[in-house]
Amino acid sequence: MTRQRIAFQGELGANSHEACSSHFPEMEPVPHASFEDAFEAVKSGDCQLGMIPVENSIAGRVADVHHLLPSSGLKIIGERFKAIHFQLMANPGAKLENITTAMSMPIALGQCRRTLRRLKLKTEATGDTAGAAKMLAERPDPTRAALSPALAAEIYGLEILLRDVEDEHSNTTRFLVMTADPKPPPPPFTAPCVTSFIFRVKNLPAALYKALGGFATNGVNMTKLESYMENGAFTATFFYSEVDGRPEDINLARAFEELSFFSERFEILGVYPADPFRAK
Template sequence: MSTQHTIAFQGVPGAYSHLSCQAFCPEWKAVAYESFSGMLRAVQVGECDAAMVPVENSTAGRVADIHRLLPNSGLHIVSEHFQPVNHQLLGVKGAKLSDIKEAHSHEQGLAQCREKLEMLGITPIIHSDTAGAARDVAKWGEPTKAAIASKLASDIYGLEVLMDEITDMSVNTTRFLVMKKQMQVPDISLEPAHCTFVFSLRSVPAALYKALGGFATNGINLTKIESYMSGDQMQAAQFYIDCEGHIEQKNMQHALEELKFYCLPDAVHILGCYPSSPHRHKPR
């Protein structure tokens, strides 16, 4: 008898991370955790086989704080998943759109619906997550309060859809990373791959320019680069990059050698080499 695989997500049932788990691995059991650190720890200690980690949204940008947790998590990216986000305004049974004075949701959800909320004269109220907001709106039972969450959340918590597609942008997508304890490098010959690195530079003039030069001279396309401060002193910047290519390709290895030359000792972390999502190759 085989044991069912489990995948951890942050939030409560009905969250978009929950939807992503269902879409990416429908045969796996999705397990909810209150915090990102709790979700990652569940994989570290073997409670779950993988974690579904949100990193960025096409409308609201990167997910706050998650990049600081990844380098020291000891986990590796084994896949990526792009989840369409279709926000709906949810209220209690019998409520009307004209009744709503407050909309409760995660700060990312509110940011993705800011213009619509202003147009409707609804006050945004930050909640810890979208599905948790739906759960609480159902518990409060007040017709003036609504949640911005998924259709799955409305089904789970018995809410009515007062407005479908409340998102400001017609295309709204969140990128997730699937992370496990062991690195799983895909076959170099089978499909396009992506690599993700986190690194800290030595304090020398033009260090970032020179460190990234190796990717340019070796023909590697960077699809994302971000910086963020690390530590309490706010002095050492860390950088996060995604790039096209496989870790076993010679040009990638040459680019990494040049990157390491300009970095602090042991300051380059390879978070993963994984198959590029088919979403990246859809016509725009």
């Protein structure tokens, strides 16, 4: 029987790869060079699901992802949280005292700043954490190390010199699980749920204030509201938002009715169970 496939952005061994393996061990993780490629793999049916990072507790939202969500044609069916740990790894036989340069993507280098300064290491930016490990494996250098997830050391045959070198051990990334099914099965009614949606308000005075008023008056908890520019225009009228509850809940249904009245575009991107991590 052929295994189902789950798409992620990055090289094998990336944090997204670890997230796929941890939460969907029965599926085959499939790497893609860009978020667009990962979305397209799900849309085309090459992969049945996508695992996409959207925000990090230290670095904030992942650039570009929210811009791609509305145009992807995909639906959100789940969320997963993953603790992020970075390992300082090098070619077999390399010694920590001989390392002069650490390679990784800029966000990872920034999240390990204290360790890098303590070791007096120069930094070199790469496009991907696991990509740094792959590069080191392909071009061995006893003076260079990669900051990558532990899985990357296993895949590329590197040795871990220092473990868990991130500055904040509470470092966590939130992932969204995506499907091409336009009408996925609803989540079980026993589970607390999150609804993700986008909207663009009408060009009217106080339109945003009025559009959001229904959530307050109906007691709906809005956990996220982010604005985005569209088509290079310097007018922040496009919004991505998340709320607790399901669209069929009477309070949320009334809030969405009021929102729609003051919006020229409104689209629900997904209704999915809230990850238990939220309660921690």
